[in-house]
Amino acid sequence: MHEQLETLLEMQDLHMQRRALEEGGVRDLETGLFEMSAEQAIDALDAKITELELRLGKSIQERFRSLIGTHRRAVVPVLAGVCYGCFVAVPTSWAADADPNDRLNVCQSCGHFQYYPT
Amino acid sequence: MQLRDFFSVDAIDLDLSTETKDETLKKLVGLFHLDEKSEGILFKMLKRRENLGSTGIGRGIAIPHCRSLVVNRLRVAFGRHEAGLDFKAIDEKPVHYIFLIVAPPLEVSNQYLPVLGKIAQFSKEADVPERLAAVENAEAFLQLLEEKGV
Numbered sequence A: 001m002h003e004q005l006e007t008l009l010e011m012q013d014l015h016m017q018r019r020a021l022e023e024g025g026v027r028d029l030e031t032g033l034f035e036m037s038a039e040q041a042i043d044a045l046d047a048k049i050t051e052l053e054l055r056l057g058k059s060i061q062e063r064f065r066s067l068i069g070t071h072r073r074a075v076v077p078v079l080a081g082v083c084y085g086c087f088v089a090v091p092t093s094w095a096a097d098a099d100p101n102d103r104l105n106v107c108q109s110c111g112h113f114q115y116y117p118t
Numbered sequence B: 001m002q003l004r005d006f007f008s009v010d011a012i013d014l015d016l017s018t019e020t021k022d023e024t025l026k027k028l029v030g031l032f033h034l035d036e037k038s039e040g041i042l043f044k045m046l047k048r049r050e051n052l053g054s055t056g057i058g059r060g061i062a063i064p065h066c067r068s069l070v071v072n073r074l075r076v077a078f079g080r081h082e083a084g085l086d087f088k089a090i091d092e093k094p095v096h097y098i099f100l101i102v103a104p105p106l107e108v109s110n111q112y113l114p115v116l117g118k119i120a121q122f123s124k125e126a127d128v129p130e131r132l133a134a135v136e137n138a139e140a141f142l143q144l145l146e147e148k149g150v
């Protein structure tokens, strides 16, 4: 897997965890059943996100920030040949790669980073 | 929605012989048969969640969980560890029963929270730890879920 794609995936997962802790269902479960301190957890997640950001090239960092800011996610899955950022079919030559995750693919149509789940 | 419908027999390991929490998480992630890289990412996310606070909810039960793009649908696994593991659980007791839940960030059916809730509900039943200790095979585990109506 492309190194920066791996970092982007991790960062997105952390952003998502963070957001979930600010909202209803997950927050209630985490603070109730699991007795987590949501505020401390959010601080810890922020620190990790900042640390990971430094691993990205400047333009990738900027694209990530802008996508997360406007669309709440930066990396989208490609499932059955369709980009889940815009629901447009990806060029078949991309998906035909031995492992398409070895490249950092950016959707030509919506600009999201793409990931091919197994 | 029935909890048993989310479990497959090959994602149930009743004889874990792992030594540590980390090793156990890795072993359970392995039951999903993802590629090595995805397994690594998932493990890291689960660890990170554990670092925010243990998912050991007491009475020998832990429910490690996270969302990640590396899975394309909700996946659950169950592991039983006879000797017990140090999970830094809320009651500081060893963990014997581990329910692992992972889901993609966006699910059309949005089952992550309800499934987590159902496992929590199941875990709170008074006789569940001893019943889990007694199940002899994966099929009996699934029957127990069914019997409890979760």
Ligand SMILES: [Zn+2]
Binding pocket: A083, A084, A085, A086, A087, A088, A107, A108, A109, A110, A111, A112
């Ligand atoms: Zn797209």
